[in-house]
Amino acid sequence: MNIDKKWFLEKANDFLRNNEANRMTGVDGSLFWEPDILLGFVSGDDPIFEKYKEVVGPKHLTPAEAYSKYCIKNGISATTDNLSVVAYILPMNSLTKKENLEYSKEWPSEKWAHTRFYGDRCNKALQDHLLEELEKEGINGLAPMSPKGVKKSDYPSNNYLFKVYNYEYSSWSHRHMCFAAGLGSFGLSDGFISEKGKAMRCGSIIVDYKLPSDAANRPPDTEPYNKYCLECGECIKRCPVGAISFKEGHDKVKCREMVTSTIPYINQNYHIPIYSCGLCQVGVPCSNGIPIKK
Ligand code: SF4
Numbered sequence: 001m002n003i004d005k006k007w008f009l010e011k012a013n014d015f016l017r018n019n020e021a022n023r024m025t026g027v028d029g030s031l032f033w034e035p036d037i038l039l040g041f042v043s044g045d046d047p048i049f050e051k052y053k054e055v056v057g058p059k060h061l062t063p064a065e066a067y068s069k070y071c072i073k074n075g076i077s078a079t080t081d082n083l084s085v086v087a088y089i090l091p092m093n094s095l096t097k098k099e100n101l102e103y104s105k106e107w108p109s110e111k112w113a114h115t116r117f118y119g120d121r122c123n124k125a126l127q128d129h130l131l132e133e134l135e136k137e138g139i140n141g142l143a144p145m146s147p148k149g150v151k152k153s154d155y156p157s158n159n160y161l162f163k164v165y166n167y168e169y170s171s172w173s174h175r176h177m178c179f180a181a182g183l184g185s186f187g188l189s190d191g192f193i194s195e196k197g198k199a200m201r202c203g204s205i206i207v208d209y210k211l212p213s214d215a216a217n218r219p220p221d222t223e224p225y226n227k228y229c230l231e232c233g234e235c236i237k238r239c240p241v242g243a244i245s246f247k248e249g250h251d252k253v254k255c256r257e258m259v260t261s262t263i264p265y266i267n268q269n270y271h272i273p274i275y276s277c278g279l280c281q282v283g284v285p286c287s288n289g290i291p292i293k294k
């Protein structure tokens with residue numbers, strides 16, 4: 001079996017088309033994610049992963065670190081010589097984007113909130129599915145952010161990180177994996193802009209298998225990695241609490257306050273325990289693709 005991009009795209013899109021995990025059963029049964037994903041590869045030893053320790057934070061893991069920890073924890077004997085990262089973008093259902101734009105300037109819509117909660121579960125299930133399919137081909141891999149991964153047990157809590165670095169960061173950033181795999185760039189609001197637009201969810205897995213790197217597709221990797229952002233300021237206008245500005249970019253503290261303030265509303269109106277917002281991801285030029293300068 002040839003394990004290449006076509007193989008991954010077929011497995012992932014079939015899953016999104018057919019698996020119940022991608023159905024918004026709590027609303028109208030529509031799909032969370034369009035089965036038309038964007039996917040790229042990057043070698044596990046790409047130098048950008050060391051750079052992420054400055055860009056994201058010192059506890060951000062390289063693929064070799066994540067995979068070694070996982071192997072040690074699970075008694076697996078393996079080297080880190082052949083690692084690759086598979087990163088992907090799940091495009092949000094266009095109806096969900098439309099609803100979030102129309103619904104309100106202040107609170108997220110029902111579909112948006114369901115996508116944030118159950119759509120995220122689907123994303124995790126997709127990662128597990130890809131790993132199971134790889135296992136059938138005799139290839140090991142790891143979803144670093146899954147419960148079987150390395151995140152929770154090996155690193156301090158987010159609260160600790162929040163105090164030390166004054167912002168919250170993960171030990172494995174899917175969005176930075178997407179950047180490394182040449183899928184797009186960041187924007188003023190910190191959202192990730194790709195051909196599929198900023199309204200999306202991304203994911204990544206580590207596989208113990210050499211795959212051809214797409215690093216050549218990424219824009220120049222100088223910080224802040226924002227090549228595709230027009231700096232048009234439309235996302236500034238969309239944010240109800242002024243958490244985005246030309247001067248400061250994305251104020252994570254203000255954003256976090258707004259996002260967590262949605263919990264009671266979502267709980268009361270949509271009956272699910274989640275926070276959500278994403279108002280800066282809809283009704284802006286980068287919502288559905290890479291924006292073009294006029
Ligand atoms: S709305 Fe404009 S400024 Fe904001 S991220 Fe998109 S392109 Fe950049």
Ligand code: SF4
Pocket residue numbers: 189238239240241242243244254255256258259277278279280281
């Ligand atoms: S997610 Fe909401 S609060 Fe955060 S920057 Fe976007 S619009 Fe503002």
